[in-house]
Amino acid sequence: MTKPIVVTGTDTGIGKTVFSAGLAGLLDGFYWKPVQSGLHDETDSEVVAHLAGLPSGRVLPEAYRLKSPLSPHRSAEIDGVSIDAADLSVPAVLGPLIIEGAGGLMVPLNRQTRFIDIFAQWRLPVILCARTTLGTINHTLLSIEALRARSIPIIGIAFIGEEVADTQRTIVEFSGVPQLGRLPHLDPLTGEALRDAMIAGLDLALITGGE
Numbered sequence: 001m002t003k004p005i006v007v008t009g010t011d012t013g014i015g016k017t018v019f020s021a022g023l024a025g026l027l028d029g030f031y032w033k034p035v036q037s038g039l040h041d042e043t044d045s046e047v048v049a050h051l052a053g054l055p056s057g058r059v060l061p062e063a064y065r066l067k068s069p070l071s072p073h074r075s076a077e078i079d080g081v082s083i084d085a086a087d088l089s090v091p092a093v094l095g096p097l098i099i100e101g102a103g104g105l106m107v108p109l110n111r112q113t114r115f116i117d118i119f120a121q122w123r124l125p126v127i128l129c130a131r132t133t134l135g136t137i138n139h140t141l142l143s144i145e146a147l148r149a150r151s152i153p154i155i156g157i158a159f160i161g162e163e164v165a166d167t168q169r170t171i172v173e174f175s176g177v178p179q180l181g182r183l184p185h186l187d188p189l190t191g192e193a194l195r196d197a198m199i200a201g202l203d204l205a206l207i208t209g210g211e
């Protein structure tokens with residue numbers, strides 16, 4: 001059976017949730033956001049539930065739901081909650097599971113542990129979402145170095161945004177990490193448009209290893 005896939009990114013707000021929704025929908029899988037910080041607007045799980053069109057029960061409950069839209073370590077402190085990294089064991093489900101972190105790899109869960117530390121413990125393959133806009137070469141290559149330093153397997157890079165051919169090429173050439181494709185900015189962003197754009201823009205066989 002397909003291993004769970006971790007969807008991470010070079011930063012917060014770059015489109016991990018939208019990409020995760022597209023992927024979970026295409027794979028007819030499950031989605032899990034272990035730590036949600038920010039409960040005022042639609043949560044990532046709610047966005048995925050409506051965009052991916054998954055049957056109910058395929059969006060697993062978060063392990064931590066924190067009120068403030070801040071780094072989880074700080075949001076937890078404000079709520080008087082202590083995030084125990086040992087609580088974040090990957091749920092067993094019958095099907096492909098997409099797991100989304102919060103922000104980028106070095107985002108802290110508490111004063112000792114960052115997302116990248118639990119990803120290293122899990123040893124699950126990751127997809128790195130990256131913007132195509134200026135500044136992304138640096139963020140993406142640094143993220144890849146950090147993953148490699150911990151022997152975290154990288155499935156590939158999913159670019160998000162309009163095509164910037166030289167930027168994408170430069171990242172792939174310097175890193176040697178495969179490009180899985182690109183999800184453009186969608187307006188309007190609907191479940192149907194997302195599904196079509198994922199099929200047109202992403203190489204699903206590279207993601208699933210041809211399964």
Ligand SMILES: Nc1ncnc2c1ncn2[C@@H]1O[C@H](COP(=O)(O)OP(=O)(O)OP(=O)(O)O)[C@@H](O)[C@H]1O
Nearest residue numbers: 012013014015016017018102103183184185186189
């Ligand atoms: N492909 C896209 N087309 C249109 N809008 C998008 C796309 N990707 C992301 N967005 C929009 O950009 C904003 C940030 O995206 P998203 O919530 O997916 O970021 P994120 O990386 O998951 O952030 P976080 O670190 O908070 O989890 C949202 O308003 C989302 O609707």
Ligand SMILES: C[C@H](N)[C@H](N)CCCCCC(=O)O
Nearest residue numbers: 012037038069070071102103
């Ligand atoms: C609140 C936001 N949407 C994310 N859930 C958390 C992003 C944390 C980023 C921390 C940082 O890198 O400075």
Ligand SMILES: [Mg+2]
Nearest residue numbers: 016017044100
């Ligand atoms: Mg998100």
